[in-house]
Amino acid sequence: MTATETRSPEAEPTATPVLTFEDVVLGFSGVTALNGVSFTVGPGELFAVIGPNGAGKTSIFNVLSGVYRPQRGTVRFGAQNLIGMSPHAIARLGIARTFQNIELFSNLTVLDNLMLGRHHHHPYGVLAALGWFGKARRNELANRRAVEEIVDFLDLAQWRRLPVGLLPYGVQKRVELGRALASEPKLLLLDEPVAGMNLEETEDMARFILDIRDELDVPMVMVEHDMGLVMDLADRIMVVDFGRAIRTGRPREVATDPDVVRAYLGEEHRVVDRP
Numbered sequence: 001m002t003a004t005e006t007r008s009p010e011a012e013p014t015a016t017p018v019l020t021f022e023d024v025v026l027g028f029s030g031v032t033a034l035n036g037v038s039f040t041v042g043p044g045e046l047f048a049v050i051g052p053n054g055a056g057k058t059s060i061f062n063v064l065s066g067v068y069r070p071q072r073g074t075v076r077f078g079a080q081n082l083i084g085m086s087p088h089a090i091a092r093l094g095i096a097r098t099f100q101n102i103e104l105f106s107n108l109t110v111l112d113n114l115m116l117g118r119h120h121h122h123p124y125g126v127l128a129a130l131g132w133f134g135k136a137r138r139n140e141l142a143n144r145r146a147v148e149e150i151v152d153f154l155d156l157a158q159w160r161r162l163p164v165g166l167l168p169y170g171v172q173k174r175v176e177l178g179r180a181l182a183s184e185p186k187l188l189l190l191d192e193p194v195a196g197m198n199l200e201e202t203e204d205m206a207r208f209i210l211d212i213r214d215e216l217d218v219p220m221v222m223v224e225h226d227m228g229l230v231m232d233l234a235d236r237i238m239v240v241d242f243g244r245a246i247r248t249g250r251p252r253e254v255a256t257d258p259d260v261v262r263a264y265l266g267e268e269h270r271v272v273d274r275p
């Protein structure tokens, strides 16, 4: 089987994809990080990427967000080809990302960190603001309202005026998710959203991820090592191994696939009957 095939094409979404990642090859002087990887993400879909360490998951995110430029392949977001675009330009198209390691300003409050996530919605610079005070002020108020909605949505009210650095780890991860949401993304990339979390924090995060999909209807690509979470949340899963997509399908199809069990999950994870 080649990397571009899946064995259950019926599992592909039928609606026009939001994102099409096609035959992407990415190498670094002798190391092939991605070797012809293809997948699509449909509207409102939660698409998970799993695989062992070094399989190529972060490389997929770095290609999607413009950090790496692949040697071959296409990446289309709607009608736009993302290859060759800067990370900033891609963010402006509406692709937002959370990081494995929290990337927030720890001395700033929750509200201020969320406001920074709105910076694409500040069309007025300092000089323009002097001349266009009315418009700039209305814009500022609209941004504050949007941020307060995110505070409510993610249950952050009790921490809103505290510096992020003082908050428990799980809450900081939630603020980071909020910062990404503040940009009103059309596609959200979640890089290990529950890494390092305890069970309660993981359950909270799982609920918020589902709310984002079901209430905000934002499609997501999620890289995550927590297999239980992936099996519970994802609409479809792609398994990567040594830079190749070895299987793409619905959670149960993937979990019971002999190649996946052999290559990645191991006998002890064979399935996955959760109440």
Ligand SMILES: Nc1ncnc2c1ncn2[C@@H]1O[C@H](COP(=O)(O)OP(=O)(O)OP(=O)(O)O)[C@@H](O)[C@H]1O
Pocket (backbone or CB within 6 Å): 028, 031, 032, 033, 051, 052, 053, 054, 055, 056, 057, 058, 059, 060
């Ligand atoms: N900037 C780089 N320079 C050289 N090699 C790289 C670079 N980025 C990734 N690689 C290599 O590409 C391969 C895929 O790495 P990648 O980080 O995408 O894997 P991963 O699946 O995200 O792993 P992990 O689960 O450990 O985060 C690895 O062999 C890695 O060493």
